[in-house]
Amino acid sequence: MNKKISLKHVLPFYLMILPGLFYLIIDKYIPMFGVMIAFKKLDFSKGILGSSWCGLKNFEFLFRSRDAFIITRNTILYNIAFFAAGTVLSIALAIMINEIRSKKASKLYQTAVLLPFLMSWVVISYLVYAYLSAETGLINNSVLKSMGKETVSWYQDKRYWPFILIFVNTWKGIGYTMIIYLSSIVGISQDYYEAARLDGAGKWKQIKTITLPLLKPTVLTLMIMSAGQIFRSDFGLFYQIPKNSGALYEVTRTIDVYVYQALMKNSDYGMSSAASVYQAVVGFVLILAVNKLVKKYNPESAIF
Amino acid sequence: MKSKEFYTTQILAHVFCAAAALLAILPFILLIVSSFTDNAWAAENGYSYFPGKFSLEAYQYIAVQWGQIGRAYMMTLLVTFLGTAVSILITTLFAYGISHQEIPGMRFVSFLLIFTMLFNGGLVATYYSYVRLYHIKNTIFAILVPGLLMNAFNVILVRNYFQFSIPVSLPEAARIDGASEFMTFRRIIFPLSKPIVATVGLMSALSYWNDWMNGMYYLTEREGGKYYTIQVLLNNINENLQVLIQNASRLSASGIKVNQLPSVTVRMAIAVIGILPIVVLYPFFQRYFVKGITLGGVKE
Numbered sequence: 001m002n003k004k005i006s007l008k009h010v011l012p013f014y015l016m017i018l019p020g021l022f023y024l025i026i027d028k029y030i031p032m033f034g035v036m037i038a039f040k041k042l043d044f045s046k047g048i049l050g051s052s053w054c055g056l057k058n059f060e061f062l063f064r065s066r067d068a069f070i071i072t073r074n075t076i077l078y079n080i081a082f083f084a085a086g087t088v089l090s091i092a093l094a095i096m097i098n099e100i101r102s103k104k105a106s107k108l109y110q111t112a113v114l115l116p117f118l119m120s121w122v123v124i125s126y127l128v129y130a131y132l133s134a135e136t137g138l139i140n141n142s143v144l145k146s147m148g149k150e151t152v153s154w155y156q157d158k159r160y161w162p163f164i165l166i167f168v169n170t171w172k173g174i175g176y177t178m179i180i181y182l183s184s185i186v187g188i189s190q191d192y193y194e195a196a197r198l199d200g201a202g203k204w205k206q207i208k209t210i211t212l213p214l215l216k217p218t219v220l221t222l223m224i225m226s227a228g229q230i231f232r233s234d235f236g237l238f239y240q241i242p243k244n245s246g247a248l249y250e251v252t253r254t255i256d257v258y259v260y261q262a263l264m265k266n267s268d269y270g271m272s273s274a275a276s277v278y279q280a281v282v283g284f285v286l287i288l289a290v291n292k293l294v295k296k297y298n299p300e301s302a303i304f
Numbered sequence: 305m306k307s308k309e310f311y312t313t314q315i316l317a318h319v320f321c322a323a324a325a326l327l328a329i330l331p332f333i334l335l336i337v338s339s340f341t342d343n344a345w346a347a348e349n350g351y352s353y354f355p356g357k358f359s360l361e362a363y364q365y366i367a368v369q370w371g372q373i374g375r376a377y378m379m380t381l382l383v384t385f386l387g388t389a390v391s392i393l394i395t396t397l398f399a400y401g402i403s404h405q406e407i408p409g410m411r412f413v414s415f416l417l418i419f420t421m422l423f424n425g426g427l428v429a430t431y432y433s434y435v436r437l438y439h440i441k442n443t444i445f446a447i448l449v450p451g452l453l454m455n456a457f458n459v460i461l462v463r464n465y466f467q468f469s470i471p472v473s474l475p476e477a478a479r480i481d482g483a484s485e486f487m488t489f490r491r492i493i494f495p496l497s498k499p500i501v502a503t504v505g506l507m508s509a510l511s512y513w514n515d516w517m518n519g520m521y522y523l524t525e526r527e528g529g530k531y532y533t534i535q536v537l538l539n540n541i542n543e544n545l546q547v548l549i550q551n552a553s554r555l556s557a558s559g560i561k562v563n564q565l566p567s568v569t570v571r572m573a574i575a576v577i578g579i580l581p582i583v584v585l586y587p588f589f590q591r592y593f594v595k596g597i598t599l600g601g602v603k604e
Binding site for chain 2: 027127
């Protein structure tokens with residue numbers, strides 16, 4: 001077939017992509033040029049282009065502060081912890097749900113564990129507050145007091161927060177990853193299990209020798225995706241759940257929260273844009289690097 | 305006859321899953337019970353699954369104060385419907401356009417789309433663009449446009465559906481019959497894509513319903529308060545409370561009066577109202593969500 005491409009033929013398609021393309025430009029591409037704010041001494045009366053360059057001054061300020069190390073460490077470590085906890089628990093849950101023979105019960109369990117995923121972090125911060133509030137929280141009032149123990153000022157004591165954040169994040173996200181693993185498990189051919197049963201393998205052995213090994217590609221794909229995102233954090237989680245409590249910053253502040261605070265609370269365009277660009281550039285390099293590595297060793301799992 | 309192992313497995317699986325389901329639901333139950341608790345009792349004894357005294361006063365308070373809360377609720381509905389409709393329109397049109405990779409330029413446009421998933425200007429530049437260049441601060445566009453109208457992820461889902469699940473012969477036939485491309489899209493492609501449109505539409509509706517960040521960035525209480533959605537309102541209550549906590553010692557000197565803030569149980573009641581439609585509607589739409597998740601979990 002030798003279709004000639006005439007303008008009349010293709011024009012409708014160009015018109016169709018126009019609104020979306022326009023949106024991409026205003027929502028994504030024009031802000032990309034805004035990264036130059038990080039290299040400027042921003043003067044609002046002159047705009048971005050008119051402001052004078054200041055080289056890497058903003059970055060110098062950022063990396064001289066102790067904050068740079070803390071926010072980078074928190075962002076990376078939480079991502080690793082989230083992935084580890086989420087993977088183990090959601091695979092366990094997916095295997096268990098897959099074992100359940102009653103269709104109704106299985107659907108009910110899935111509905112329940114997916115519910116938190118649909119909620120905004122603001123709403124979840126209300127839920128967490130109901131448990132952790134120092135004055136009216138359930139844990140202090142109903143649990144610790146009745147056990148005769150001393151109450152805890154949860155929002156002032158940073159020791160507990162790595163655990164709380166990992167717990168809350170896993171609680172919200174487990175339904176989502178469970179569904180992904182469940183769909184992989186459902187896709188495994190029953191022949192394998194049939195053969196294993198004939199060989200006298202029990203349930204546990206079947207899970208260990210068939211299900212888990214066959215889930216490896218899915219784990220790998222999700223791992224690559226989160227490795228590429230390791231420099232990004234879920235702003236809502238880290239901003240809403242600790243209620244922006246200053247006493248907790250050392251263990252709750254990630255790059256995204258830092259950028260927000262520097263911009264909105266301190267109107268410090270220099271610091272916040274430096275942190276923002278640092279995150280975007282390192283994140284971009286990481287995604288490319290991870291993809292390249294994967295392409296070399298396991299081309300099937302490469303993202304693009 | 306079922307083996308002994310069958311029954312042990314079933315019991316174990318049910319116990320494990322029921323525990324997980326309960327863990328997922330319990331916080332919501334506390335939220336709901338708290339909203340029906342007597343305010344004075346809750347202030348004294350804290351939130352509890354078994355409050356000593358029930359009361360409807362939180363909801364009565366909301367009914368009396370319906371002006372602000374009702375307006376926020378209407379705004380949530382408006383933004384969700386309008387945003388989702390526009391989002392579906394531009395997402396499907398864009399996806400249909402770039403599904404025609406043979407047309408010059410479409411490959412480049414696809415690249416532009418994918419690139420937004422890898423790199424972005426970040427909050428500061430985005431904020432600057434929206435506030436200083438497009439001047440959307442304290443307008444309705446503040447909660448409609450930034451970040452939510454179209455995302456690369458949804459476009460790819462829809463494009464894949466157009467490419468792999470709709471037979472090429474259908475639009476060809478329409479073309480031969482003299483239908484315009486827009487007509488073909490409206491009469492054939494779009495109706496055939498209902499499953500995927502439902503999926504991305506629901507994802508989009510959920511993100512509009514749940515969005516509080518745009519409101520926090522681009523609306524101020526004094527001038528943008530009329531555009532507050534329920535989520536933005538909930539966030540605002542949170543922030544006022546933070547100010548209160550941080551200034552506890554200087555409370556009498558500060559401008560905020562304690563009795564202006566929704567009381568212990570009213571806050572929970574507003575949150576209940578905010579999540580109610582999701583909780584009620586979600587079981588009916590569950591399969592579309594599940595579909596969206598499984599489609600998203602596997603790479604394109």
